[in-house]
Amino acid sequence: MAAQSTIWVNGKRDSSLALPDRGLNYGDGLFETLLLNAGHIFYLEHHLERLQRGMQVLGLSHNLDDLTLQLRDAARAVQHIPWGALRLTLTRGAGPRGYRPPEQGTCQAIIESSELQRDGDSPANPVALGIAELRLGNQPVLAGLKHLNRLEQVLAAAQVASAGYEEGIVLDGDDNIVSVVSGNIFALQGNHIETPALLRCGVAGTRRAILISRWARAIGLEVIEKTMNLRDLERADEVFYTNALVGVRSVAAIADKKYPRCTVAQRLFEAYRADRS
């Protein structure tokens, strides 16, 4: 059974969203998933930074200080949860029928808490990855953003799960690697790390950015952003992925190919744990 979640709409405890809402009607909005530990939110500023980039592209305007307060209040309200997640959803709110956004909209902010079953101080167990059949479409205007149009990820997650995997790799239409369904992927190649460049699709994770700028440097490794395919992963010494909830997670296998090593992923997890505290 999943733990009960608590929901706030525009800062008030609520369990429903006023209709019509363009977030529901068109996926016209953004979201963030934030890691919580006993009332503390990790890397809040990185999440707000990405949110702000998305708001600029979508033309959404909302007071970020107000959002920050709402997030901190929500975190405080569930501080009895040792490890949890807050999902912040920001929509364009109501509007008349049709795709065209209203000139003066009122954004709606929905925050939902959930409890995590695992201890965020320990690395998640190494995972075997499948490969999703669905190829992500290219949309450079939205690439990198965490917007509400996530049907591709939903279908990819369903494919990976029905093949018996907990997580899986997603490719683009040219069979280049984008990411895993719920995170960003990295490969250790000799004495450097490689990760897909995400110029045309995919979500640029907060932890991806911090791994590149801080955790990898902390252990003396450089990260190169490039076009990558499955052959690049086959010849990798180690594979791992990042997201807000696991930090850094080692990959034990991709389909039939095994990766017995996880030394660098472990050192990166340690760098992550040291960095965030």
Add this chain to the structure above:
Amino acid sequence: MAAQSTIWVNGKRDSSLALPDRGLNYGDGLFETLLLNAGHIFYLEHHLERLQRGMQVLGLSHNLDDLTLQLRDAARAVQHIPWGALRLTLTRGAGPRGYRPPEQGTCQAIIESSELQRDGDSPANPVALGIAELRLGNQPVLAGLKHLNRLEQVLAAAQVASAGYEEGIVLDGDDNIVSVVSGNIFALQGNHIETPALLRCGVAGTRRAILISRWARAIGLEVIEKTMNLRDLERADEVFYTNALVGVRSVAAIADKKYPRCTVAQRLFEAYRADRS
């Protein structure tokens, strides 16, 4: 001021959606926009057919007879409106955190009525089209479906509007024509009609299908589905578009290029009016 809309959730008058909902969180759902005249829904079976195709691809299950009843009840409740629209939104409903769809979900059906200001028995005035800057991404798995991931259309509509146009053409990443933002586009080339094939992106409109199978035949013209670019539109004798609310609408201009003729569009509108009654 837009006329007040009425909203039903799962057949009951309501103004809010229970949270969490995957339709909001991921755009995990579908929608249809149905034309109403004094309580009558036009081409309901075509809308339900497309909805069913989408439900199959997304793996949604819901009783269609029940949806039909909800739509008919809603139409009856607003039969005092001469011309209106019903938007049906079907979402996967609640689920635990994460992209992976729950095995047993309960779909949510939201119906929203709105009043149209124009008389659906007369053709809409010929329209000047802009050209959206944004290029649609290719996603063959979702091509043709009317799913809730519509940020591309929202951004394209905003671009077209800010350039001073009411409607506009959208292209794909190879600069091929997909459609207009809110409808499907057609070009008269001598003695036949051409329309984009929609194999990789775009929405396959109900009226597009009926124009091809019935209205064009009624006036003795064949429709060819093909790859089309802006040069194909430049050499066209007439251009028009279809959607559920306008039926067939003549295009007077695309950017600087004028189309003085609208004879075929008028005849198609007449065929549409005769067909639906």
